[in-house]
Amino acid sequence: MLKKMLAQFGIEDKRVRLDWVSASEGERFASIVNEMTEQVRALGPLSRNDGGKNG
Amino acid sequence: MAKLKLALYWAGACGGCDVAVLDINEKILDVANLADIVFWPIALDFKVPDVEAMKDKSIDVCLFNGCVRSSEQEHIAKLLRAKSKVMVAFGSCACFGGIPALANLANRAEIMERVYIEAPSNENPNKTLPQTKISVPEGELTLPELFENVLTLAQVVPVEYFVPGCPPTVDLILKVVNALATNSLPPVGATVASEKTLCDECDRKKEKKMISKIYRTHEIIPDPERCLLEQGLLCMGSATRGGCGVLCPKVNIPCRGCFGPPAGVSDQGAKLVSSIASIYETKDEKDIARMVEEIVDPAGTFYRFGMSNSMLKGKRPQGK
Numbered sequence: 001m002l003k004k005m006l007a008q009f010g011i012e013d014k015r016v017r018l019d020w021v022s023a024s025e026g027e028r029f030a031s032i033v034n035e036m037t038e039q040v041r042a043l044g045p046l047s048r049n050d051g052g053k054n055g
Numbered sequence: 056m057a058k059l060k061l062a063l064y065w066a067g068a069c070g071g072c073d074v075a076v077l078d079i080n081e082k083i084l085d086v087a088n089l090a091d092i093v094f095w096p097i098a099l100d101f102k103v104p105d106v107e108a109m110k111d112k113s114i115d116v117c118l119f120n121g122c123v124r125s126s127e128q129e130h131i132a133k134l135l136r137a138k139s140k141v142m143v144a145f146g147s148c149a150c151f152g153g154i155p156a157l158a159n160l161a162n163r164a165e166i167m168e169r170v171y172i173e174a175p176s177n178e179n180p181n182k183t184l185p186q187t188k189i190s191v192p193e194g195e196l197t198l199p200e201l202f203e204n205v206l207t208l209a210q211v212v213p214v215e216y217f218v219p220g221c222p223p224t225v226d227l228i229l230k231v232v233n234a235l236a237t238n239s240l241p242p243v244g245a246t247v248a249s250e251k252t253l254c255d256e257c258d259r260k261k262e263k264k265m266i267s268k269i270y271r272t273h274e275i276i277p278d279p280e281r282c283l284l285e286q287g288l289l290c291m292g293s294a295t296r297g298g299c300g301v302l303c304p305k306v307n308i309p310c311r312g313c314f315g316p317p318a319g320v321s322d323q324g325a326k327l328v329s330s331i332a333s334i335y336e337t338k339d340e341k342d343i344a345r346m347v348e349e350i351v352d353p354a355g356t357f358y359r360f361g362m363s364n365s366m367l368k369g370k371r372p373q374g375k
Contacts, residue, residue, distance in 0.1 A: 001332050001347045005324075008160060008354035010371035047372045 011046070014039050059115040059235060061090040062106070063145075064135055065097060066128035067155045067205065068121030072146035073097040075222035076118070082229060089236050090115070094135075106134055114139040116235060118218075122148040122155045122363065123206040127199035136212040141240070143231070147221040149208040150246075151315045151323075152363025154221070156205040157355055159362045159369025163203045207363045217246040221313035221360060224299055248298030252317045253310050256297040261285065265336035269349035272309065283309045284334075289356060294326035313360045322366045324357035331357075 003016055017036055021029045065073055077083065077098075086092075093114060094101045117139035123129050136142055147153040158166060171177065171184050187200045208214055218227055231247055234240050241247065249256065261282045270287045277283055283290040283304055290304065291312035303310050316323035335346055350356060358365055 001350060001353055002328055004347055004350075005328060005353035005357065008352075008370070009367050011367075 012043060014043060015046070059090040060093050060113065061086070062094040062114045062117040062135060062139065063092065063097075064094065064117065064119050064121075064131060066119065066121030066132065066149070066208075067124045068146070068148055069154075070097065071222040072120035072148075075146075075220075075225070076228060079225050079228055079232075082232070085236075086232055089232065103131065103134070106131075106138055109138050111137050112140050116141045116143060118143045118145040118231075119208055120146040120149050120222075122152050123208060123211045124155060124158075124202050124204075125199040126202075129202075129206075129211055132208060132211045141215045142208070142212065143216045143218055144208040144214045145218050146223055147219055147313045147315065147360045150217045150219045150364070151361040152205050152207050153313075153360050156362035156364075156369070157359070159204045160354060161370065162372065163201055166201075204369050205363050210363065215243050216241070219246060219248055219296060219314040220299060221311075224302065226300060227298065246296065246315075246318075248296050248314055250318045251297045253292035253295045253297045253299070253301060253304075253314065257282075257292055257301045257304050259283065259304060264334050266334055267336045267342070267346075269346055271351070277307055279307055283307075284331075289331065289350065291323075291327055291357075291359075293330045294320060294323050311359055312357075315361055315364070323361040324354070324365055327357040328353065 003013060006016060007013065017032075017039075019032055021032060063073065063076065073095075079086070092099060093109070094106050114135070117135045119132065119135060119142060121128070123132055144150045148155055152159070161169070167184050172179055172182055185198055187198050189196050209217075216231075218231060220227060227247060234247075259282045260280050262285060264282070264285060266285065266287050268287050269289060272288060275286070275288070277286045277288060284293070288309040290309035292304065292310040294316065295310055295312045296314040296317045299314055312323060312327070316326065320326050331350075335343060337343060337346070354362075362369055
């Protein structure tokens, strides 16, 4: 539901990820965090909407 | 005691807030006894230059309704701020953006395109759009500029008090009037409503807060005694400020969230998503997907009144 709503706000699907990692899966945790970091880095900064006036 | 000087203004509004002030019926006479109304476009013939001619801080209280979306609304908001000792954001639009802020899911260019070109009722072959300036033989004509997004009053000028509601209820308006009359105003920054959520004030029977199907209001006739959310209707009461007298649930209509986030919550929509998602009674992915589809327009539902005031404020500009 969050993803569906964020799409309406123009936020890319790839910026949000929900995953489950057990406390014993340290390596998996690290690799997911790394993957996610790379993915978001590739997307670049989120364009800003200051709720502002024009421009 | 000298009479208070009171101003009322409507910016990006439907007029319902002004009508709500008239809805206090005979109490309006008490208001007239208590205060001189020095500016109220919907009811009295004072003009903007009359306000411009006033000394700074010469108005005691200004009740400002409507959102700020144009250069004219911003100008008058700043003007009234300069002339008023106390500025009150009156109604959901001035407080949180309100219904007009749903337009923040589009930008100005998209709105212009839709309204003046695409809409099926238009006959506009030359694709003429409103301009802020145009020269005609008689001189230059101007129109206010439309902003990219809808703003709340507090995003434009400092605001002392917030009176939420679409529109604020008669009881709340009288509460404000009484506070003025007895000089017992709350601390600056206060929202004049309840500190509880709507759910806390609703006396419907709450049994088991789990849902397996979501209904839209036209799809079922709900049981008048039981919690509406438990019956699968998207009631916003869990993350909406109380103080309205539970008006909608009392007539079998789920809360739409017009009183904005409760005390201590900054983003009403995010709170609602987490509270609704947490009561889905299923672990089956298919069921979850179906229930997500049953909420046709989550952004418009959960941020129905609170878009401008939310963390995201509207749709991100695309393609940058």
